[in-house]
Amino acid sequence: MSLAYDILPLTLVTGFLGSGKSTLLADVLQGDAARDTAVLVNEFGDVGLDHLLIGEVDARTVLLDNGCVCCSIRGELKDALATLFSQRARGDVPPFSRVVLETTGLATPAPIIATLLADPVIRSHYALNATITVVDAVNAHEQHARYPEWLAQVTAADRLLISKxxxxxxxxxxxLARMLTALNPAADVLIRGDAATAQGVDGHHGRALLDMLFASASSIDLIGRIGGAQRRAAVKGALAHRGEQAxxxxxxxxxxxxxxxxxxxxLWFTMLLNRHGDKILRVKGLLCIADSDRPAVLHxxxxxVHPVLHLDAWPPAGEGPRRCSRLVFITEGLGRDAIEASYARFQHHLEEAVH
Structure with a gap:
């Protein structure tokens, strides 16, 4: 994904209380790897502490307090991002080329994503790059059973990072990896400290983590993930593993x-979300559009709905799925048959209207 010079990529880092978001950012922000990265920390409660764990809050870091209420954080987040960009433009802070926003552990991502996508001021300066959710390996099963916020964070993610x-x-x-794959088959599942996150303490560690955070959620590798044989097999195994779990x-x-x-x-997709958006937790897809040689990415x-992006080209034959549209849905109380029947009925009614 290429961005205009004055539009900065923003990565959203979420995860339930105690999952290890601050520890992750502390590792990311080591040394020169994060020199051109600005961080916004959204904390719960009257006294902010996360910034003490991450490091001293300098001129490039804005600390957001009392952010657990969605309406409060949306206004405060807009002001913080606008101020940060103005400071950068005036040269009041060192230049940076990307932003990390860490949310409170009790936040559901949807209102934050709404601000990033819908506010015209924010959209003119920032583009949501990816959503990373940190999952606590020790407490994930209990949090899944007790807290709807945990599920909202997991299903909104482009990447799921298992901590501890x-x-x-x-x-x-x-x-746990199987369960996460079943809940969000459109996301990559990574384990903190494995090869995907470059375990180690040397100077390459922070850079590898930073690269993981800022790899675009709409990059060409999406083609190989959506509908791929390995992904389908993983989902099938994960769902079978859950068995009769209600x-x-x-x-x-x-x-x-x-x-x-x-x-x-x-038109169909807009109507679908208008009617069933509360049951559709996540959609991630690759679309084959008539009269276009470029695949479109839908989130x-x-x-x-994120702004639709168009990749430069389909992969060469044999390096990805054939040219067709694939949409991965994560839903609650809304099944595949209902959605596919809705699309078929819509197409049928349009054909009847034309003829």
């Missing part, structure tokens, strides 16, 4: 083999 893997055995870690959360891939009429698709969280 050394405190659980290998079987429990594998079970849950209304479903994840599935909807495939459309013929090129989409863009106007028809967007949505509940009622919120």
């Amino acid at each position: 893997p050394d405190l659980v055995d290998e079987l429990r870690l594998t079970e 849950s209304t959360i479903q994840s599935f891939c909807m495939q459309v083999d013929i090129p989409l009429d863009w106007q028809v698709f967007t 949505a969280v509940q009622h919120l």
Whole structure:
């Protein structure tokens, strides 16, 4: 994803209380790796402490207090981001090229994403790059059962980073990875300290973590993930592993083999979200549009749709799925059959109207 010179990529880091977000950022911000990174810390309560764990709050860091109420954080977040950009433009702070926003552990991502996507001032200066959710390996199962905020954070993520893997055995870690894959098959599941996050304490450690944070959620590797055989097998195994566990959360891939009429698709998708947005936790898709050689990337969280991006090209034959549209849905109380039937009915009614 290429951005205009004055539009900065912003990565949202979320995760439940005690999951290890601040520890992650403390590692990321070591040395020269994060010299051009600005950090905003949103904390819960009257006294902010996370910034003490991350490091001294300097001129490039804005500390947000009392951010657990969505309406409060939305106004405060807008002001903080606008102020930060103005300071950068005036030269009041050292130049930076990217921003990390750490949320409170009790925050649901949707209102924050809404601010980043919908506010015209914020959109003119920042683009949401990816959402990273840190998952506590020790307490994840209990938090899943007790707190809806945990589920909202997991299903909104582009990447799920399991923290504290050394405190659980290998079987429990594998079970957690399977559960996360079942809940959000559109996300990459990484383990803190494994090869994907460059375990180590040398100067390359912070850079590797920073690269993980700022890899675009809409990059070309999305083609290989959505609907890929390995992903489908992982989801199938994860769902089988859950067995008879009572849950209304479903994840599935909807495939459309013929090129989409863009106007028809967007009208259907808008109507779908207007009616069922509260049941559609996450959508991530790769679209084959009629009269276009460029695949389109679609992201949505509940009622919120990210700006659609167009990749430069489809991958060469044999390096990715064939050219068709694939949409990964994560829903609650809304199944594959209902969504696919909705699209089929919509297409049928349009054809009847034309004829």
